[in-house]
Amino acid sequence: MADTSSLAPPRTAPRRIVPARTLAGALSVAAFFAVWMLGTWWMGPRLCPSPAAVFAFIVRETASGELPAELGITLARVAAAFVIAMTIGTAAGLLMGRSRLANTIGEPWLILLLNAPALIVIVLAYIWIGLTETAAIMAVAINKIPNVTVTIREGARAMDPQLTEMARIYRFSRRQMLTEVMLPQLQPYIAAAARSGIALIWKIVLVVELLGRSNGVGFQIHLYFQLFDVRAILGYTLAFVAVMLVVEFAVLQPWERRASRWRGGAR
Amino acid sequence: MLERDGYRVDIRTKAHRGADGSPVPVIEGLAFTLPERAFTSVIGPSGCGKTTTLRILTGLDTAYDGAIDARFGDARIAVAFQEPRLLPWRTVAQNVALALPPGAERAARVAEALADVGLDGLGERYPSQLSLGQARRAALARAFAVRPDILFLDEPFVSLDESSAQHLRQLLLNLWARYRVTILMVTHNVREAVQLSDHIILLSQRPARVVDVVEVTLARNERDAESTTRFSQELAALYPTIVAL
Incomplete structure (x- = not known):
């Protein structure tokens, strides 16, 4: 989030530091696989299948189309819950950050939701709404909304009143006030909420699927857990983590760069 | 004193809330008429409530006792802030475009x-x-682009x-002459005023x-550094506690 371009190291430094960093990163990844293979050797291929076996599983399941289908279903749930949580959480945070009354009214709800364990929200959603898609997505969204609200409220409180005054003088419409004055100031907070939101949501989605859905990555992991197929569990996990990394690098980071273009200007 | 028609201002009292919650009076009996199409300046010791006055006239602050011309609310206003x-x-x-009213030839x-x-x-x-x-x-471009009736300068x-x-300053005078807006400028700088x-x-x-309320009797085409300074010094001699050079 921070702009590090102005903190560039001296000119000779990158040549030495970058390879060293790359090397450290590569070593770390290599160590991960080494530990994994050590586990295979220690526990045996049934309890801890080798990386090669897991990758072979991923390739086979991808070719059959099953893995992409399940991934797609889970991803759709992540996206739906994410959009709902961000929209409601941002609106509530903005309201609570701007209005003392809204904050007083919202505070107890916020504390309640912040401290409600994810599992309880999920179970109650399934009991009250039924074992439906709506219940699943709502349960995930409700788990995330209070975190978004708290972050955005912080941002709303930090907004520059001078710009708001300027906008009032020049009679900005309500829509302009929101899109031209408020949201750009909230952008770093929205980005932070989005990032931690994705990380939290995709973990909870798996639990929701495990408890009350008959498809998706969470259901598959549940299924393979009962079959004691560790290779499949690791395969689904790795594939899903890879997809979330792609979302981070291909969607979130470019969006952030684009949104903070105006910061780059040098005098 | 001001014979021309203008925007009437009569702010009787305005108080800020102090650190201990008790009201601290900022304005007490601030009455004047802002003549239309003229260039008026407000000068006073720092922290005397000039900016508060501007906030009241621009509608940003409505918690005061008194009355200001209803036309302040109807007029198209622009502000160039500090x-x-x-x-x-x-x-x-x-x-600049965002400040323009909808439908204008942006x-x-x-x-x-x-x-x-x-x-x-x-522009880019x-x-x-x-x-x-x-x-x-x-900021000046934005202020004049809206074709304001009143321009406030802080x-x-x-x-x-x-x-x-x-x-x-020269640019401002040219624009003022071209668009004939009513200007109210708050400043510390007597020579500037x-x-x-x-x-x-x-x-x-x-x-x-x-x-x-002092009328600047110097003809506009005779306001060079020397005459401006002389006028300012006379003003400072008359009002030593208010006008600091």
Whole structure:
């Protein structure tokens, strides 16, 4: 989030530091696989299948189309819950950050939701709404909304009143006030909420699927857990983590760069 | 004293809440008439309530006792603040366009406004890519682009070097002459007020009240450094507690 371009190291430094960093990163990844293979050797291929076996599983399941289908279903749930949580959480945070009354009214709800364990929200959603898609997505969204609200409220409180005054003088419409004055100031907070939101949501989605859905990555992991197929569990996990990394690098980071273009200007 | 028609201001009391919660009077008996199409300045000791007055007249602050001309609310107003207050995530041209009322010929108005202040060609820049002087020009462009009835200026040339400030003052006078807007400028700088204004409203120490309204009797084409300084010195001699050179 921070702009590090102005903190560039001296000119000779990158040549030495970058390879060293790359090397450290590569070593770390290599160590991960080494530990994994050590586990295979220690526990045996049934309890801890080798990386090669897991990758072979991923390739086979991808070719059959099953893995992409399940991934797609889970991803759709992540996206739906994410959009709902961000929209409601941002609106509530903005309201609570701007209005003392809204904050007083919202505070107890916020504390309640912040401290409600994810599992309880999920179970109650399934009991009250039924074992439906709506219940699943709502349960995930409700788990995330209070975190978004708290972050955005912080941002709303930090907004520059001078710009708001300027906008009032020049009679900005309500829509302009929101899109031209408020949201750009909230952008770093929205980005932070989005990032931690994705990380939290995709973990909870798996639990929701495990408890009350008959498809998706969470259901598959549940299924393979009962079959004691560790290779499949690791395969689904790795594939899903890879997809979330792609979302981070291909969607979130470019969006952030684009949104903070105006910061780059040098005098 | 002011024979022409104008916008009447009568702020009887205005108090801020102090640190201990008790009201601290900021304004007590601030009455004057802002003559139309004239250039009026407000001068007073720092912290005397000048900016509060501006906030009341621009409708940003409504918690006061008194009455201001209803036309302040109806008039199209523009403000050039102490800081340029441009949206940093919008280009200069977008900043000007956003202030325009809906339906105006935006592109043409923006181009004209930027040309007026000598910023043509810099419309695509972001505010962070401008010098302070350029940002102040952009804020002036925005203010004049809305074709205001009343333009409020809150120390618009503070923290500029003297030659840039002098350029901008001349620019302001040209625009004022062209668009014939009513201007109310708050400033600390007496020479600046004398150089630019038709009338100078002198405010007392806090709580602010109007001490006098002085007409600047120098002809506009005779306001050079020397005559401006002389007039300022006379003013300072008359009101030593208010006018500091």
